[in-house]
Amino acid sequence: MEAVVRVVDSGRFILGPEVEGLEAAIAAYCGTRYAVGCASGTDALYLALRAAGVQPGDKVVTTPFTFFATAGAISRAGAVPVFVDIDPRTFNLNPELVAPALRSAGSARAVIPVHLYGGSADMDPILAAARAHGSAVIEDAAQAIGAEYKGRRCGGLGDIGCISFFPSKNLGGLGEGGMVTTGDLSLRNMAALLRVHGSRDKYRHELIGVNSRLDAMQAAALLVKLRHLDAWTARRQENAAIYRECLAGRTPFALPSPAPYQTRHVFNQFVIRSPRRDPLRDYLAKKGIGSEVYYPIPLHLQPCYAGLGYREGDFPESERAAREALALPIHQALTRDEIETVSQAILEFHG
Numbered sequence: 001m002e003a004v005v006r007v008v009d010s011g012r013f014i015l016g017p018e019v020e021g022l023e024a025a026i027a028a029y030c031g032t033r034y035a036v037g038c039a040s041g042t043d044a045l046y047l048a049l050r051a052a053g054v055q056p057g058d059k060v061v062t063t064p065f066t067f068f069a070t071a072g073a074i075s076r077a078g079a080v081p082v083f084v085d086i087d088p089r090t091f092n093l094n095p096e097l098v099a100p101a102l103r104s105a106g107s108a109r110a111v112i113p114v115h116l117y118g119g120s121a122d123m124d125p126i127l128a129a130a131r132a133h134g135s136a137v138i139e140d141a142a143q144a145i146g147a148e149y150k151g152r153r154c155g156g157l158g159d160i161g162c163i164s165f166f167p168s169k170n171l172g173g174l175g176e177g178g179m180v181t182t183g184d185l186s187l188r189n190m191a192a193l194l195r196v197h198g199s200r201d202k203y204r205h206e207l208i209g210v211n212s213r214l215d216a217m218q219a220a221a222l223l224v225k226l227r228h229l230d231a232w233t234a235r236r237q238e239n240a241a242i243y244r245e246c247l248a249g250r251t252p253f254a255l256p257s258p259a260p261y262q263t264r265h266v267f268n269q270f271v272i273r274s275p276r277r278d279p280l281r282d283y284l285a286k287k288g289i290g291s292e293v294y295y296p297i298p299l300h301l302q303p304c305y306a307g308l309g310y311r312e313g314d315f316p317e318s319e320r321a322a323r324e325a326l327a328l329p330i331h332q333a334l335t336r337d338e339i340e341t342v343s344q345a346i347l348e349f350h351g
């Protein structure tokens with residue numbers, strides 16, 4: 001509340017010192033040199049694509065098993081998403097399929113691995129394949145602030161990272177917000193220029209950009225919340241461990257198990273796979289237990305992408321994940337008792 005009042009009293013509601021303070025803090029947190037605050041994670045992706053030089057008609061390789069914004073931003077930049085199936089263990093881009101996809105795409109200006117649910121994608125082979133084809137790597141780290149790949153922070157592994165401060169994220173604001181992270185000054189400058197209608201000097205426009213500035217109120221609140229983020233992450237990890245204690249070996253489905261390279265999984269979501277997902281979800285709902293399906297329709301089967309020519313069966317692992325994935329409550333405020341109650345209900349359902 002003090003931070004919010006400080007912004008109200010300042011009368012400076014857009015960008016300014018609060019946003020610059022958050023940019024420096026998030027850059028430090030992600031292990032990058034620079035960060036650029038913007039209006040949402042969706043816009044962070046759009047600004048990153050434009051800053052990386054993606055032009056209308058370019059191809060961009062990504063996963064079909066992600067939130068719509070990943071592909072939506074590609075299309076908004078005028079480019080064409082080229083989908084590649086996921087690794088069923090991590091739900092992230094299958095790195096073995098990236099190089100062949102880049103080869104058959106002819107050339108792709110960028111690759112967007114998504115660190116879904118708070119666990120990193122397998123970045124080394126993805127980076128190697130992208131480098132070999134001259135493609136930029138833009139990390140969709142919307143769900144993965146603080147997550148680590150082989151000890152290094154997501155958002156600082158590729159050329160540009162994209163963070164979301166949507167309220168349900170581990171670092172959530174009081175509304176919308178996002179950030180681009182990068183170690184490259186020219187990418188930083190391009191993203192900063194594009195977020196203010198491509199204008200460095202007032203009313204002179206070098207590029208056709210957008211209005212995607214971060215509000216000072218969001219930055220002020222996020223700076224306060226950032227101080228708690230590591231403790232909250234530890235609580236989410238504890239909750240994941242309690243689920244494992246209660247459920248491991250006692251359910252017909254496997255529990256999420258981070259891959260060895262996912263050295264810090266931040267559990268934005270705790271996602272189980274159940275072949276009887278929908279009846280299980282209904283059973284939990286009847287007991288007053290919320291759960292969610294991220295995501296029921298893979299992007300290659302979305303009505304708006306019918307024109308891309310994909311068909312059911314093209315990405316079997318993404319399609320299976322869309323049928324089986326169920327996110328259980330994992331929020332840092334949940335208690336051991338509550339996690340045990342959810343686990344008990346799951347065990348009852350499976351008899």
Ligand SMILES: Cc1ncc(COP(=O)(O)O)c(C=O)c1O
Pocket residue numbers: 040041042043066067069070114116140142143163164165166177178
């Ligand atoms: C994987 C992924 N990408 C992009 C976004 C877009 O972020 P925002 O909602 O802040 O626009 C989200 C979050 O909603 C997301 O989960």
